[in-house]
Each structure stands twice: as structure tokens, then as C-alpha cells.
Amino acid sequence: MNKNNRIIQILGCLLLILLISSCKHKEEEYHSITDKIEAKSKNYHGVSLSSEAHFGDIKMMEITEGEHTFLIPERKSQIKSFKCTECHTTPLKKLKGKDIKKAHWDITIEHANVNTMNCVTCHNSENMDELKSLTGSKIDFNKSYNLCSQCHTTQFEDWKGGAHGKKIGGWAPPRASMTCVNCHNPHKPHFESKWPARFNTQKVKERK
Numbered sequence: 001m002n003k004n005n006r007i008i009q010i011l012g013c014l015l016l017i018l019l020i021s022s023c024k025h026k027e028e029e030y031h032s033i034t035d036k037i038e039a040k041s042k043n044y045h046g047v048s049l050s051s052e053a054h055f056g057d058i059k060m061m062e063i064t065e066g067e068h069t070f071l072i073p074e075r076k077s078q079i080k081s082f083k084c085t086e087c088h089t090t091p092l093k094k095l096k097g098k099d100i101k102k103a104h105w106d107i108t109i110e111h112a113n114v115n116t117m118n119c120v121t122c123h124n125s126e127n128m129d130e131l132k133s134l135t136g137s138k139i140d141f142n143k144s145y146n147l148c149s150q151c152h153t154t155q156f157e158d159w160k161g162g163a164h165g166k167k168i169g170g171w172a173p174p175r176a177s178m179t180c181v182n183c184h185n186p187h188k189p190h191f192e193s194k195w196p197a198r199f200n201t202q203k204v205k206e207r208k
């Protein structure tokens, strides 16, 4: 017999044996669908799910608030005019002299009314590189949620628990959440109402 034919025959046999044995193997492994689910989920915990895959360029930092420890984005490197003390070395009163151009012309407060807050309700005029609480204690720019929490207790409690504000990477560990100022501009925190980006296209056609 031709030598090549022989080799092909042998290979064919081997392949058949391999196929049969692998099929048999699968059948024996799971007696029922519930067995299969149980077996497949055994080594699943934390294997491929991690929120870290979603961080991208965002630098994260760990915080502990009450019984909750989680990651939030660092802010100082994201604030354009930080460090504030590059200019704010002299007291505000002097800075605001007649000859000085208005520096923060693009910032106006559309938050609470003027009786409740002005710039120095949140910013520390003694040291602009810090925020301050209503009673005058320091708040780091990276932890500005402590500023908001003074007046928005409900949202703060919800946020700590993970109910208010988006989590990065969903429920995948380690827990990571956006911080208040990632979503709300502190100077103008209210979201405008708007139409959804996609709505009833059939109605649009009908209106034409």
C-alpha cells in the first residue's frame, strides 16, 4: 500500500478517537444543567471582572467614609487654575483693587442664593489651595464631597452607599465611584432638563 495513504489512515483514526473521547468526556462531566452551572461558576470569583479596566487615564485614590472604603478620582491635577496660591499670595481685598483685571470672569454662582453662599463660603480666603467648611475647618480639594455633604446630607448618604452617582465599572471590584464634582459643577450644579438624544423617529416623520 502507498505509504502516504497509510499515514492519512492512521491520522484519521487518531482524530476519530480524539473526537469520540472528548464527546464522551463532556457528557460524563455534567449530569444536568444545574451541575454544569455549578461547575462553571466555581472558579469565577474575581477572575476576569475588575473595575480597574475602566479607569483609563483617571488617577484614583482610596477614601474611607464611615463604614465604606472605596476609590474616587483625584481632582487637584484636573483643576486648571490649581495651585491657586500661584496668584493668591496677597489677601483678596488687595487682589480686587481697581487696576486688576477680573480673573474668574467665567465663574458665576447659580447654586444657592446669595444670602446662603458666596465664593468664600466654600473657598478658604486665608489659603486658596483649600476649601473650607461652614465652621471654618479645612477641606482638601480631593475630598470636596465633604463640602457638599454639609448641605446635601441625603445625597451624600446615598453616594456613600453607592446609590447616588455612577460607579466606575459597575459592581465589579474594587469599588470605584465618581465624586460629586465629576458630575456637578459646584458653581452651577443643577442639570438642565433636556430631551433624550433619541426619541420617537416615527413622530418626526409624521410631523414633516
Ligand code: HEC
Residues within 6 Å of the ligand: 079, 081, 082, 083, 084, 085, 086, 087, 088, 092, 095, 096, 100, 101, 102, 103, 104, 105, 119, 120, 123, 128
Ligand atoms: C492667574 C492668577 C489666579 C489664579 C491661578 C487663581 N486666581 Fe483667584 N483671583 C485672581 C485675581 C486677580 C482675583 C481678584 C480679581 C477678581 O475678583 O477676579 C481673584 C479672585 C478670586 C476669588 C474672589 C472672587 C470674588 O468675586 O470675590 C476667589 C474665591 C478666587 N479667586 C478663588 C480662586 C481659586 C479657588 C483658585 C484656584 C483653584 C484661584 N482663585 C486661582 C487670580 C487668580
Ligand code: HEC
Residues within 6 Å of the ligand: 075, 078, 079, 080, 081, 082, 104, 107, 108, 109, 111, 117, 118, 119, 120, 121, 122, 123, 131, 141, 144, 147, 181, 186, 187
Ligand atoms: C458650593 C461651593 C463653592 C462656591 C460657592 C464656589 N466654589 Fe469655586 N470651587 C468649588 C469646588 C468644590 C471646586 C473644585 C471643583 C473640582 O474639583 O473640579 C471649585 C473650583 C474653583 C476654581 C477652579 C476652577 C478651575 O477649573 O480652574 C476657581 C477659580 C473657583 N472655584 C473660584 C470660585 C469663585 C470666584 C467663586 C465665587 C464666584 C466660587 N468659586 C464659588 C466650590 C465652590
Ligand code: HEC
Residues within 6 Å of the ligand: 111, 112, 113, 116, 117, 121, 144, 145, 147, 148, 149, 150, 151, 152, 180, 181, 184, 185, 186, 189, 190, 191
Ligand atoms: C451651604 C450649603 C450648600 C453647600 C455647601 C452645597 N450646596 Fe448644593 N445647594 C444648596 C442649596 C440651598 C441649593 C438650592 C436648593 C434647591 O434647589 O434644592 C442647592 C442646590 C444644589 C443642586 C441642584 C438641585 C436641583 O434642584 O437640581 C445640586 C445638584 C447641588 N446643590 C450640588 C452640590 C454639590 C455637588 C456641592 C459640593 C460641591 C454642593 N451642592 C454644596 C446648598 C448647598
Ligand code: HEC
Residues within 6 Å of the ligand: 145, 148, 149, 152, 155, 156, 159, 164, 165, 166, 167, 177, 178, 179, 180, 181, 182, 183, 184, 191
Ligand atoms: C455620576 C454622576 C453623579 C455623581 C457622582 C453625583 N451626582 Fe448628584 N445627581 C446626578 C444626577 C444625574 C442627578 C439627577 C438630576 C436630575 O434629576 O435632574 C443628581 C441630582 C443631585 C441633586 C438634586 C436632588 C436630587 O436628588 O435629584 C443633588 C443635591 C445632588 N445630586 C448632589 C450630589 C452630591 C452631594 C454628590 C456627591 C456626594 C453627588 N450629587 C454625586 C449625578 C451625580
